[in-house]
Structures are given as structure tokens and as C-alpha cells.
Amino acid sequence: MNCFFHENKPAVIQCEKCGVGLCRECMDKAIYTYNGKVVCMNCSKPMAEEELNDARKARLWSLVKFIFSGLFLGIGLIAYSSGADIMNVWIIAGVAGIPTAFKGSRRSREQRLIDDFNDSRRSDMIDLMFGWAFRLLFKLVFIIALAPICAVFTFFSNLIKFAKSGKQIKEAEDTLAYIEQCLNEEQEPIIEQPVQEGTTLLPPAAIQAEVPQQPQSSTATCPPVQTPPQTGTVAPSAPASQPAPSQPPYQSRQSVSALLPPVQTKKSNGMAIGIAAAAVIVIGLIAGYFTWYVPYAKDRDALRTYVVATNVFLRSSQVAGVEYNVLNKLPYGSELITYSISGEWAEVKANGTTGYVASAYLLNPADFNLMHGAWGNMDARDCIISSKCRLAILDYYKSHALSSGSTGWQIYTKQKDQKPNTVFYPRLYNKDSKFTDFIFIVKNNATGERTLACYSFEDETERPIFRFDTAAPADGYIRSVQSSYAGARIVFDTGAGLNVNF
Structure with a gap:
């Protein structure tokens, strides 16, 4: 039996997926294996396409997770810089880390079996409900406590994944381009070949007789086979006579870079890189707007008042006559950024510190200049x-x-x-x-x-x-x-x- 792609060369192995004969040269050039055995170039093409699609999806999801986590971390940072309660800041920043924290709190299969066995031995319903409620409470506390940390981890890990995914996409594109180049270089296969006695290989004519005929093209085509499901590494199950493999049925046999000549594709990842860069810029602009410009505009547009007393206390709360809330002592003539002023107290900022002073000791610029x-x-x-x-x-x-x-x-x-x-x-x-x-x-x-x-x-x-x-x-x-x-x-x-x- 001769090679399906080279009629003048004897076949040494069959394609594991479609059963056509492959010569030594085709076997050496094979990119993928299925259940540990090589597959032909025609069967390798859908595998390479699936691998490329998976790499692109992984990059897109890493970008989405990066933007999502960065958005909530930025909002939490803005809330913290605005003086929000630390618990609220912790919850806001942790929203993006809840999925990761939830995964981290999930019990292993062995632990679930142990817990189910222990629960089955409990005859008291109240005791059983208490155990279940305790585990739920522990999980909630674990998620709330670690969510912000997980959000930071999600932010940087997906940034790293996004950066690395470009190389993975490039390798998948090179693999697909190499397979297409090899198919274009192959000659038309000879369909009718004499069957040699004693051979264990299936003749291509017999294989093609079992499947519908398809139009011939300039490139060699194998009998139609089903493309592996679009689930990343999941492929059709092994025959009943073989045990189900624990690893994916097919995998890369060798890197395209190890083959001669290597094929370089001209496709670029400029759009994805542009989206990531734009997302980083937008997040930075939003964070800068709320953390720098909003406080700056608030101070710029706030009323200026001046201290008329010889000294006045800047306090952290609106309580007079005590010492525990004294932040600073402001001398006569101090200019204060005044956010609000009422009958008794005014919220002000002095020398970068925000607090409260008695409004009776403050004058507007015109009155202070007249009195001074x-x-x-x-x-x-x-x-x-x-x-x-x-x-x-x-x-x-x-x-x-x-x-x-x-x-x-x-x-x-x-x-x-x-x-x-x-x-x-x-x-x-x-x-x-x-x-x-x-x-x-x-x-x-x-x-x-x-x-x-x-x-x-x-x-x-x-x-x-x-x-x-x-x-x-x-x-x-x-x-x-x-x-x-x-x-x-x-x-x-x-x-x-x-x-x-x-």
C-alpha cells in the first residue's frame, strides 16, 4: 500500500482519524497526534483551527476579566481617596474578586465525600442544619475577606495572560499556515491502489468507498471526518475497545518552529493590543479624574475664608471644648478652603488637612480685608x-x-x-x-x-x-x-x- 499523498512511496502508518496511509515523510511532518498516533495534514487542519479559536477566546476573556477587575479596583481606590468607609471600599474593590474567591473556597471532591458521609451519620436534624449553616457562613466570610486580594490577583494574572496569549495565537497561526502550505504542496492522491497481500493497512479506495465522494480540488482531501467539538481539548471518545484517555485525545506532536521551512504569518494582534491599551488608558483616566481632578476642582471652586481669631482649633468632629479631636491650631489670617458653613461649624481644609472649625471665627475675603x-x-x-x-x-x-x-x-x-x-x-x-x-x-x-x-x-x-x-x-x-x-x-x-x- 502506498502513501495517500505520495503515490510513489510506500505507507508505513495509517492516519488515526481517517485511516489513510502515510509514508515516512508524511509521518515526520505530522503536527498532531490522536490517542498517541499521528494524523494526516487534512485531519490536522481542523485541530489547528480549533486551537487558534481557543487561543483567541482565551485572550478575549483575559482582556474582559482584566478590564472588569481594574474597573472595580479603580472605583474602590476612588472611594478610598474620597474618605469612604473602609468596609465599603473593601466590598467595592472585592466585587471583581468574588468569582476567584468563590473558586478558592470550593471544597475538593474528597472533602465533599467526607462531609456528606459525616452528614449522613447525623441523626439530629438541627445538628445537620447547623453544620451546613456553619460551612456556608465560613464560605461567605472567606469570600468577603479575600475578595479584594483575589481581585488584585485577577487583575495582574489576566494582564499577564493577555500579554502571553499573543505568542500562543502566533504559534497557532503559524501551525495552521504550515498545514495549509503542506496541503498546497501535496500532489493529487492516487485513489486506486492495488492491495498488497498480507498488509494490515486499509486501502484508500476502500476508505473512500465507505464515505460520500466529494469534488476533487487542487489540494489533497481526506474522507470527511467530524471536527472535534469546540471545547478546547475535548475530542471524540476513543473506540470501545480502548480505555478513555485521561489526556486530550489529540495534542501537538511537535512545534512548527522545529520544521523546515518555518512559515511566518503576517497577521498581527494590533486590534487586541489596542483594545488593551485603550482599556488601561480609560481606567487610568477614570482613576485620575476621580482621584486628582475632582478633589482639585472641588478645592478650586470652594469658598475661601480667613481666621479672625488669634488662634482657632481645627477639629476632626463637630465637638467643642475637648482635646481628643484637635487636629491643628490655625493662627490669625489663615486662608481656609471652605466646603460648607453653617451657624456653628464650617467644614474646611487647611494645609491639606480637612476638618471643622467654629464658623464664628471665619470671615469672607472682603470682610477680612476690611477688618485687617x-x-x-x-x-x-x-x-x-x-x-x-x-x-x-x-x-x-x-x-x-x-x-x-x-x-x-x-x-x-x-x-x-x-x-x-x-x-x-x-x-x-x-x-x-x-x-x-x-x-x-x-x-x-x-x-x-x-x-x-x-x-x-x-x-x-x-x-x-x-x-x-x-x-x-x-x-x-x-x-x-x-x-x-x-x-x-x-x-x-x-x-x-x-x-x-x-
């Missing part, structure tokens, strides 16, 4: 350290439409605690008040004119209450303030005096 411009010298700011007195000065400037700064009205004082001075703290209106009254002198830098003003404060809110103002002497400091039923007598160190009626 009232200091004629550094001693004035150090002398008037109370925030309620500073707010009283601001109220006077705003209610009387005064301008501050070097060309407007300013306050000039001596050093703190020096007397006499241009500020005084008498008790004129409510002797039982928690706070003293506040008297100060402002000077018009352009004309030299001076005005004396007096404020009181509410006990509960510390809100400034305007009492009176009057023209002050051109120079001199307040020596004393004497109250009476009719009003007050203000005496200056120059001997001048002012009488004020209530």
Missing part, C-alpha cells in the same frame, strides 16, 4: 486679641461705611497692657455681663480726625452691640472711664474729657 486694614500698627493687632472685639471693629466699619488701609481709618495703640491707651474695657451698661464693654479710637489718616466708639456684647452669642460714638481729641490716650446714672465721663491723659449721655 484697620490695624494702623502691629501693636494694635496684638493689643486687641479678642475675636469678638475684632468683629465689633468690623461692624463699626461696615455700619458707618468707613474704609480701612493707609488712606482710610485705622487704629493705633501702644503695646499690649500699656496704659493709658487708645482702647479701654469698662463696664458701663450691664454690670452682671460676662463681658466688659469695648471702647476704641479710630483715626482718619487723611485728615487726622479721630472718633471714639463703644460696643457691648451679648452673653450667649458674643454678638457685638453698638452703643455710641463721638468725636475724640486730636491726640492723647484714654486714662479712665467713669460711669454714672446719666452717662459716662471719659478722661484722656492730656487732661481733655468727654461726657457721654446714655
Whole structure:
């Protein structure tokens, strides 16, 4: 019996799938084996096509899993950077790892048999249900605990699979191209061959007589055979006389690179690589948008406020009068990024730290600039350290439409605690008040004119209450303030005096 593809060469073996004779050359060139025996090129072609399809599907799925896990890991990272609860972040990031964690929590077949045997020996139904519920609870805890870690593993493992799949697809394409080249080079097979006595090989004529005839083509064709199922490595079962193989029925016998001449295909994986690169870029852009741009835009568009008190506490919670929640101490004039402000508290960011400060100690830019411009010298700011007195000065400037700064009205004082001075703290209106009254002198830098003003404060809110103002002497400091039923007598160190009626 001669070779099915080379009529001038004797056959030394049969194709395991279709039964045609193969010569030594065809046997050496064979790519695949079926149940450990070589198959011809015609039968190898559907195997190579299936192998190529499986490699492409594996690459596509690795890309899908990579994008899926990366998406939820990115959302979890965004939630964490936004200050979300760590448990919520753990659950969000772990969504992509649930399938992997579930597989890891599955019991082996031996363990299931042992558990089923133990359950069958339990006569108490409550005990049986408790065992089942305990295993279910353990599995849920295991999945929740390891899901984020599995998500990270899924992300990187599928990235590696995607990178390696290109080589696998290239090898499958080379194998298919090599088989097609070999088929194109083969001559038309001779169908009618004399059957030699004593041979154990099936003649090709007998094989073709058992199957429908198909049109002849320029390439050699074998009798039609069924293509192995599209399940990766699953193939038709072995004959009844042979035990079912534990390994896939067919497998690659040799690498195409070991054959001469090697065939190089021109197909590229540019589209798949482009999709992967685009997915990485999109995930990076989404993560960058939420982790960098959103906080940046929030800070950029937030209100700016300024600290009017000498020092104010930045707290981690809206609780005053305690020390455990103090994050920092903010000095006078600190600029704060203010996210929200209410009657009592304001949520702010200072020096990269987010917290809460009492809203009574904050001023908007216009009011702060007006009040800050009232200091004629550094001693004035150090002398008037109370925030309620500073707010009283601001109220006077705003209610009387005064301008501050070097060309407007300013306050000039001596050093703190020096007397006499241009500020005084008498008790004129409510002797039982928690706070003293506040008297100060402002000077018009352009004309030299001076005005004396007096404020009181509410006990509960510390809100400034305007009492009176009057023209002050051109120079001199307040020596004393004497109250009476009719009003007050203000005496200056120059001997001048002012009488004020209530």
C-alpha cells in the first residue's frame, strides 16, 4: 500500500482519524497526534483551527476579566481617596474578586465525600442544619475577606495572560499556515491502489468507498471526518475497545518552529493590543479624574475664608471644648478652603488637612480685608486679641461705611497692657455681663480726625452691640472711664474729657 499523498512511496502508518496511509515523510511532518498516533495534514487542519479559536477566546476573556477587575479596583481606590468607609471600599474593590474567591473556597471532591458521609451519620436534624449553616457562613466570610486580594490577583494574572496569549495565537497561526502550505504542496492522491497481500493497512479506495465522494480540488482531501467539538481539548471518545484517555485525545506532536521551512504569518494582534491599551488608558483616566481632578476642582471652586481669631482649633468632629479631636491650631489670617458653613461649624481644609472649625471665627475675603486694614500698627493687632472685639471693629466699619488701609481709618495703640491707651474695657451698661464693654479710637489718616466708639456684647452669642460714638481729641490716650446714672465721663491723659449721655 502506498502513501495517500505520495503515490510513489510506500505507507508505513495509517492516519488515526481517517485511516489513510502515510509514508515516512508524511509521518515526520505530522503536527498532531490522536490517542498517541499521528494524523494526516487534512485531519490536522481542523485541530489547528480549533486551537487558534481557543487561543483567541482565551485572550478575549483575559482582556474582559482584566478590564472588569481594574474597573472595580479603580472605583474602590476612588472611594478610598474620597474618605469612604473602609468596609465599603473593601466590598467595592472585592466585587471583581468574588468569582476567584468563590473558586478558592470550593471544597475538593474528597472533602465533599467526607462531609456528606459525616452528614449522613447525623441523626439530629438541627445538628445537620447547623453544620451546613456553619460551612456556608465560613464560605461567605472567606469570600468577603479575600475578595479584594483575589481581585488584585485577577487583575495582574489576566494582564499577564493577555500579554502571553499573543505568542500562543502566533504559534497557532503559524501551525495552521504550515498545514495549509503542506496541503498546497501535496500532489493529487492516487485513489486506486492495488492491495498488497498480507498488509494490515486499509486501502484508500476502500476508505473512500465507505464515505460520500466529494469534488476533487487542487489540494489533497481526506474522507470527511467530524471536527472535534469546540471545547478546547475535548475530542471524540476513543473506540470501545480502548480505555478513555485521561489526556486530550489529540495534542501537538511537535512545534512548527522545529520544521523546515518555518512559515511566518503576517497577521498581527494590533486590534487586541489596542483594545488593551485603550482599556488601561480609560481606567487610568477614570482613576485620575476621580482621584486628582475632582478633589482639585472641588478645592478650586470652594469658598475661601480667613481666621479672625488669634488662634482657632481645627477639629476632626463637630465637638467643642475637648482635646481628643484637635487636629491643628490655625493662627490669625489663615486662608481656609471652605466646603460648607453653617451657624456653628464650617467644614474646611487647611494645609491639606480637612476638618471643622467654629464658623464664628471665619470671615469672607472682603470682610477680612476690611477688618485687617484697620490695624494702623502691629501693636494694635496684638493689643486687641479678642475675636469678638475684632468683629465689633468690623461692624463699626461696615455700619458707618468707613474704609480701612493707609488712606482710610485705622487704629493705633501702644503695646499690649500699656496704659493709658487708645482702647479701654469698662463696664458701663450691664454690670452682671460676662463681658466688659469695648471702647476704641479710630483715626482718619487723611485728615487726622479721630472718633471714639463703644460696643457691648451679648452673653450667649458674643454678638457685638453698638452703643455710641463721638468725636475724640486730636491726640492723647484714654486714662479712665467713669460711669454714672446719666452717662459716662471719659478722661484722656492730656487732661481733655468727654461726657457721654446714655
